[in-house]
Amino acid sequence: MNRQSPRPVTEETDEEVRQLHAEGLSRNEIARRLQRSGRTVSVIAQRLGLSFDRAATEEATRARMADLAERRAILAEALQDDAERLTEQMWEPAKIYNFGGKDNTYEDRDVPEPPADAKRALMATAAQAIDRSLKLVPPETDQQGLAAVDAWLRGMMGD
Template sequence: MSREAPRPVTEETEEDVRQLHAEGCSRNEIARRLQRSGRTISVIAQRLGLSFDRTATEEATRARMADLAERRAILAEALQDDAERLTEQMWEPSVIYNFGGKDNDYNERDVPEPPADAKRALMSTAAQAIDRSLKLCPPESDQQGLAAVDAWLRGMMSD
């Protein structure tokens, strides 16, 4: 794989950078228009005594972080809902089934609630959902409550 030789930075390139900067273009926009790397544009701008306003970038970053926090909160709520549905299933009527015998027959039976192994699996899965929910959106001020819930979850999973 061959690399092209770097293009030299000419006075024309510097003038283009100066002009686009004066028009309010960002560093990345100038790089795109001139088909240069952002680093090259930064070096040219520094040499010309130009700087780029980072206010818009900082505001965009803050907005993005707020959006991500909101998405984590929504996901944490969905995980909490899942955990609640799973724990409710532990006490609802269930069907147990198996395949067996020489003909590999299918058999099922209705039971008033799931057997112990199914309850253990439901509780473990619910505990994982709660744990993930708490990691996505931990309580802000109740660290003792968080520790208690964590201990409860670990106890439920070890049973």
């Protein structure tokens, strides 16, 4: 029988168990992530004074979910800001340029606002940012407003 000797439990292992426990993971999930047995994780947790009490785990999970919701809200707000900056660019002065010709020359020109193809690209990118923002933090009560935004996005994208 070819049996491997068990991997030693190190201070690094203890710290990994402590961190994953603090994130609200269950004993079995910690064991899977660390590729250890559930029994090993239980022994480490007991030695570290950690418990896999369901109430504590549920509380940690709720806290983690609240943290993630806050991060999604911050990202959604940033995407809204991006969309606003992109749509403003459609009406601001721009520089158009071209490379080409037999001598591969560069030519540019300032224009009062971007050409139509650049406006289409700006609008499509802004629409994507708004769409992603709405998926991260969907409006909870404004179903009519959501339908209007969805219709606007579809119109901008040509769907």
